[in-house]
Amino acid sequence: MGLTENQNEILFIIYASISALSLAGSIFICIVYLSFKDLQIFQFKLVTYLALVDAGTSLSFFLPSYLDDIICQAQAFLISFFTLSGVLWTSAIAHALYKSAIREYKDISIYHKPYILYACGLALLASIAPFITESYGNADSWCWVRTDKDRAQETILRLLIYYIPLWLVIPFNLIVYLKVIVKINREISNINEEEFTRRQLIRKLLLYPLILIICQTPVTINRIHDYFDDDPEFALVLISGVGICINGLLNAIIYGCTESVKLAVASWWRGNGKTRSTRVSFLSDESNKMDELNTF
Template sequence: MATLQAVLGNLTATEREILTTINTGASSLSLVGSGFIVLCYLLFKELRKFSFKLVFFLALSDMFCSFFGIIGDPSKGYFCYAQGYTTHFFCVASFLWTTTIAFTLHRTVVRHKTDVEDLEPMFHLYVWGTSVVMTVIRSIGNDHSHMSRIGPWCLSRTGRTGKVVHFITFYAPLWGAILFNGITYFQVIRMLKNATRMAAGISERAYQSDVRPDMKALNRWGYYPLILIGSWFFGTINRIHDFIEPGHKIFWLSVLDVGMAALMGLFNSIAYGLNSSVRRAIYERLDLLPESFRRFPKGFKSRDQQQESELVSLKTAEQR
């Protein structure tokens, strides 16, 4: 939503319509994906563990970010402000929740701490508090005396000061989160790879068959920081270009900007939410249905069981 507001200016009516359609379609996919994770958490009691609770709040933030990005508000005045600020608030909260997941994994695996559940109140204060502060500061650069409508969206007319404030309150913490997640996952993966190699050396051939699946599981963790990079790289480039040349919009860059940013919720729901625990909970419910309603593609369930065994072997390797 914030991205769409920033790119629609100085474009033709056709180009604006195309970007609006892309935003609506991509945001709808993210809304469905994140909403599915939220629904699974609420329906399946076995998923209500601390680690998945963080994923739940991540999906919840993505869901509201996508929802407010879709609905728009044709009214002028405070409803327009509310729409713009709520999307900013929940999008910031989304990438901040990814840092709590990375922090929890690092504290558990690298530092061998078992007190992460006690830190939940601090996580909420950090995520929601920072999101509120960033959203309030963003209003400093907005000219609230002039509001314009672009389709169903409300747009505050901002000058160079507003663009700088927007960059500081959104893209600066975003890339800070990307840097933190990258360093954290690098340390976690490096430590577990060393533990896996040590265990393989001790067990020699008896353990070598388990090393390759372990490495695949570790490599998947390395993709998590790439989600934020892929979602917001083009948006960052577009903001910088707009600041340097405010009167010239690059349409193809705007398409990538809007489309990738709106898909962030879908990417997060797939990477963080659709894990073996969620699929196992779904399988158990589907076993209660008639045979005709629970047919799986050949090998689908076996791959899930293999992934689960990979994660179990990782824990075993680290304990050794």
């Protein structure tokens, strides 16, 4: 027994409302990137790419997929592509930070095209695969890879095109940010006047991988439940969808609202049109380590 029509309508309204907030956050990041030249650096370009795919995820939840099979197929493809691409972009950002902060590469923009091929190319291939196996359909309150045709095959497909990449990216991101935190503590813990800023930065670095864990754990649990029980739990489906829909808003807040962005917007608000310049290198100079790391 699936969800009732009334439950689907309620979930659609909730998901669309939260997605609207995420879409607004993603649009804000894109506007900021386009409006301030000092922020048009490679690091923030990666954050803007993440905002764009988050916007795509948000838009896909505006589709009332429970009304029509064509809309359902469209939503399934869009969710499959944009959610996986978003996950992969977070790992690209983590990799860029690793190369800059740990390996101290001077120019990480050499990874621009590889990042796009990785985050968008793999997501595109993954989102096409269910069309080949005719596996897209209703998956609780939104459309994705269904499991009512061939449970074993379609469960494997779900794992391959989303959950295995997701739970490989999460520990990778966590390890990278922990390495950066260790380096921050080792290299700049002796700067007393920067202690408060250092602690703020460390807390923020810990939030990056936590976003995925917080937003994606409920839907992972829900899919495990789906495997063992055909009858969806309304509360679990609700929390799962909310986690996916709010992911874009949290990414915009944590990844996008850096000190550089705040200063740029504040400068624009005051009307002087000046923004602080931000450099690409990380941890290269004792006097500006905090400013450079705050680019992310």
